Amino acid sequence: MLTRRALITATPLLVAGCSAGESPYDRAARDLWRLPDLGGGVPMLALVHAATLAANGHNTQPWRFRIQPRVIEILPDFSRRTPVVDPDDHHLFVSLGCALETLLRAGLGYGWAGEPELLPSGGVRIAFSSAPARPDALFQAIPHRASTRTEYDGRPVSAATLRGLEAAVGPEVALRWVLDPDDRAHLTDMIVDGNSAQLADPAFMRELTDWIRFDSREALAQRDGLFTAASGNLTAPRWLGERLLPMVMTEQGEAERIARWMKSSAGAAIFTGPSETPAGWIAVGRAFTRFALKATAAGLKLAFLNQPVEDIWMRRRMAAWMGAPARRPDLVVRFGYGPELPRSLRRPTQAVLVP
Numbered sequence: 001m002l003t004r005r006a007l008i009t010a011t012p013l014l015v016a017g018c019s020a021g022e023s024p025y026d027r028a029a030r031d032l033w034r035l036p037d038l039g040g041g042v043p044m045l046a047l048v049h050a051a052t053l054a055a056n057g058h059n060t061q062p063w064r065f066r067i068q069p070r071v072i073e074i075l076p077d078f079s080r081r082t083p084v085v086d087p088d089d090h091h092l093f094v095s096l097g098c099a100l101e102t103l104l105r106a107g108l109g110y111g112w113a114g115e116p117e118l119l120p121s122g123g124v125r126i127a128f129s130s131a132p133a134r135p136d137a138l139f140q141a142i143p144h145r146a147s148t149r150t151e152y153d154g155r156p157v158s159a160a161t162l163r164g165l166e167a168a169v170g171p172e173v174a175l176r177w178v179l180d181p182d183d184r185a186h187l188t189d190m191i192v193d194g195n196s197a198q199l200a201d202p203a204f205m206r207e208l209t210d211w212i213r214f215d216s217r218e219a220l221a222q223r224d225g226l227f228t229a230a231s232g233n234l235t236a237p238r239w240l241g242e243r244l245l246p247m248v249m250t251e252q253g254e255a256e257r258i259a260r261w262m263k264s265s266a267g268a269a270i271f272t273g274p275s276e277t278p279a280g281w282i283a284v285g286r287a288f289t290r291f292a293l294k295a296t297a298a299g300l301k302l303a304f305l306n307q308p309v310e311d312i313w314m315r316r317r318m319a320a321w322m323g324a325p326a327r328r329p330d331l332v333v334r335f336g337y338g339p340e341l342p343r344s345l346r347r348p349t350q351a352v353l354v355p
């Protein structure tokens with residue numbers, strides 16, 4: 001995808017202005033990004049709330065939840081597909097995996113151990129049983145994890161922290177570090193090439209534009225999509241934002257931004273799942289989420305740069321470079337120390353429940 005996406009990340013044309021006090025958007029974000037104290041109750045709604053805080057492609061939130069006694073089902077919501085950037089629903093199922101892992105981690109924190117079982121429909125059924133509450137660092141990190149699309153400060157990450165991240169990913173999903181200068185330069189080239197191809201594709205741009213929330217009024221009304229200010233940048237009414245987009249999102253400008261972002265990061269990681277199936281993609285989402293929560297707990301910021309894995313030819317080029325031409329690299333994530341940006345929103349829990 002674009003450097004997630006000039007309007008999300010780019011030239012500060014009209015920066016959202018909020019005078020004294022908290023804006024309605026900031027209040028909504030603050031109310032959203034927390035784990036409620038349950039006072040010992042059965043936390044099904046709290047678990048669904050936590051699951052919705054998971055990373056998900058374009059923030060489409062492609063999920064529905066069915067609550068039964070001690071059971072939650074996470075179901076794909078195909079009405080929220082992004083067919084251009086994600087024609088085979090890879091990102092959709094990775095997003096379900098992110099929600100599943102977040103839900104399981106929240107369950108452990110609240111004292112409910114979940115046993116997941118994949119459903120033939122592509123969903124997941126999780127049966128819960130009571131367990132000692134384990135509000136560990138990954139649990140605490142759930143409301144702090146975010147996609148932070150900006151420059152980081154270039155500081156390296158210690159070997160011990162990298163080992164911790166590797167351990168969090170686990171054995172099912174392969175993790176390839178991109179740390180040394182040659183590798184980083186090569187990966188940067190692939191991201192730039194993928195990005196340029198997406199920029200030149202009108203269908204990609206149309207789909208992306210439809211999911212951009214150009215100002216806080218739109219973001220608050222929809223509570224989904226990619227709010228420009230959540231990447232630290234301009235807001236504008238949609239009619240203006242749509243007109244400005246081609247001007248601020250130039251091939252050259254985007255290439256430079258990617259290079260700066262990669263340079264400022266401590267490194268990047270490429271995730272390759274066990275199989276090219278929905279089950280394999282859910283496993284990738286789960287592994288990424290453990291990585292992201294562990295990184296967040298360690299004070300790191302992270303952001304995807306998935307351009308080289310979103311097109312089959314780019315993907316093959318990357319797989320060949322990685323020395324595993326028969327496998328499908330699933331995700332590209334950069335990480336490092338950096339600033340906090342405004343957070344994204346989610347739809348209310350009630351809106352994602354299957355009645």
Ligand SMILES: Cc1cc2nc3c(=O)[nH]c(=O)nc-3n(C[C@H](O)[C@H](O)[C@H](O)COP(=O)(O)O)c2cc1C
Nearest residue numbers: 001004055056057058059091094146147304306344
């Ligand atoms: C499968 C998947 C693919 C994604 N691809 C990108 C990407 O290429 N670039 C990007 O900036 N963000 C990407 N994201 C991040 C989402 O846009 C982000 O999770 C969503 O907007 C919610 O924001 P949050 O992560 O800050 O909660 C991806 C997320 C997932 C799960």
